[in-house]
Amino acid sequence: MLTLKLIENKPEEVVARLAVKGFDAARLIDEITMLNDKRKNIQAELDGLLAEQNRMAKEAGVEIGRLKKEGRMDEAESIKLQTAEKTNDLREKSKGLESEAKTSEQKLHESLVLMPNLPHESVPRGRTAEDNFMVRSGGIIPPKSGKLPHWDLAARYDIIDFELGNKLTGAGFPVYKGKGAKLQRALVSFFLDHNIEAGYLEVQPPYMVNEDSAFGTGQLPDKEGQMYHATADNLYLIPTAEVPVTNILRDCILQNSDLPVKLTAYTPCFRREAGSYGKDVRGLNRLHQFDKVEIVQVRKPEESYQALDEMVAHVEKLINKLGLPYRIMRLCGGDMSFASALTYDFEVYSAAQERWLEVSSVSNFESFQANRLKLRYRSENKKTELLHTLNGSSLALPRILAALLENNQTENSIIIPETLQTYTGFSSI
RNA sequence: GGAGAAAUGGCCGAGUGGUCGAAGGCGCGCGCCUGGAAAGUGCGUAUACUCCAAAAGGGUAUCAAGGGUUCGAAUCCCUUUUUCUCCGCCA
Numbered sequence: 001m002l003t004l005k006l007i008e009n010k011p012e013e014v015v016a017r018l019a020v021k022g023f024d025a026a027r028l029i030d031e032i033t034m035l036n037d038k039r040k041n042i043q044a045e046l047d048g049l050l051a052e053q054n055r056m057a058k059e060a061g062v063e064i065g066r067l068k069k070e071g072r073m074d075e076a077e078s079i080k081l082q083t084a085e086k087t088n089d090l091r092e093k094s095k096g097l098e099s100e101a102k103t104s105e106q107k108l109h110e111s112l113v114l115m116p117n118l119p120h121e122s123v124p125r126g127r128t129a130e131d132n133f134m135v136r137s138g139g140i141i142p143p144k145s146g147k148l149p150h151w152d153l154a155a156r157y158d159i160i161d162f163e164l165g166n167k168l169t170g171a172g173f174p175v176y177k178g179k180g181a182k183l184q185r186a187l188v189s190f191f192l193d194h195n196i197e198a199g200y201l202e203v204q205p206p207y208m209v210n211e212d213s214a215f216g217t218g219q220l221p222d223k224e225g226q227m228y229h230a231t232a233d234n235l236y237l238i239p240t241a242e243v244p245v246t247n248i249l250r251d252c253i254l255q256n257s258d259l260p261v262k263l264t265a266y267t268p269c270f271r272r273e274a275g276s277y278g279k280d281v282r283g284l285n286r287l288h289q290f291d292k293v294e295i296v297q298v299r300k301p302e303e304s305y306q307a308l309d310e311m312v313a314h315v316e317k318l319i320n321k322l323g324l325p326y327r328i329m330r331l332c333g334g335d336m337s338f339a340s341a342l343t344y345d346f347e348v349y350s351a352a353q354e355r356w357l358e359v360s361s362v363s364n365f366e367s368f369q370a371n372r373l374k375l376r377y378r379s380e381n382k383k384t385e386l387l388h389t390l391n392g393s394s395l396a397l398p399r400i401l402a403a404l405l406e407n408n409q410t411e412n413s414i415i416i417p418e419t420l421q422t423y424t425g426f427s428s429i
Numbered sequence: 430g431g432a433g434a435a436a437u438g439g440c441c442g443a444g445u446g447g448u449c450g451a452a453g454g455c456g457c458g459c460g461c462c463u464g465g466a467a468a469g470u471g472c473g474u475a476u477a478c479u480c481c482a483a484a485a486g487g488g489u490a491u492c493a494a495g496g497g498u499u500c501g502a503a504u505c506c507c508u509u510u511u512u513c514u515c516c517g518c519c520a
Contacts, residue, residue, distance in 0.1 A: 043479065047489040054489090057501045061447045064500075083500040253476085374477095384476080
């Protein structure tokens, strides 16, 4: 959520920057300005009325107290009646205004949450993934010849059972078996350990969150259909660890000494992915439940882009250690998420499918999430200021697993990267 | 799930109808004292919205959340949430 201050003080800049995302903000800004003026007027009038009531009650109170002390009960009663009569009108009026103020505030909020985050100035213009800018690439793309796709390998070595998942739950809920299961566990530990080493604090958050949390990170109201919803208790299965982990900081005012906040968490992620079918979602490419290790940072505004670079370098190191061919893309305006100011996507090359698979997305949200979360810190001049939030996957498992299986296959086995072997306890499948 | 008790500022804790944004303490900040530190001592120390060009200052709201009673609510009533104790169930 953008701050009202920004929208009202620099409307031209907001319009210009959002054009990069292909979003026409002009009308929405007018609406927001109008709604906010209305809200202010109502609030000012209401405050005046309430002030008047408070004043009268205070005056009457002093008088009533004095009379009672002197035992002049009748006179006290009559002042009560008089005041009641005088304030009756005011009370009626302020009740009405109060509900008006509430609706106008709600409307303002509804419009405000429609406004996407401003893209950073380095974000390239563009509409689709075609327009993303490749920052750099690394690793060696193996030859395609004789490579089987991971779903065939999974069946051949009996390490991932998609059919069994269908029986238990449905499509998109595979069962990992034997070395497949161990490999999953190894990857989670490998990622977590490296994150901890880089200064992140490991947390184990709940896998279900309440409405407030889903609102806090912006899953609600717009992405309601993406989440599994347990209606009996009104809880949502998390689509990413970002939701519970970032909400840890909701409604917090941090001190200088609390910063920077660096958290990492492993969680399963649950996504309904309604409406996506076909070959792009085959095998591990798109699942309803998958494992991911997430990193989250909370930084002072002036440090956040440096932190973003650190995070990108960190994720790159992990992929390098696994020996996977990769490329880093700076997303164009049209391909970026609603809340992001700057996003780098990591893609690894999948040899048998001959395509790039997105395995991580590292973003700086600047104060966009913090504003909604009310996440602030006390700056040098003692004022509270919004912090910047960043997050990234380090990493999402299924596509890493797919790439590992496909790229490292030999005729009769799959080679486990050396760095992982201490975690798996075996060197090949 | 049943019965009972409770929820107050960063923390502890007082406050059962009035001048209470809230005593006192701890913590924290700034000073004084000291050669320096501790102790002592003085002052300050919530958030959001809003008025004012800004500062100073003012207004409104907030004592778990939402409603109600009252001239007036942290205090009384109702609903919800959470916590604790006992019982039941249970990995």
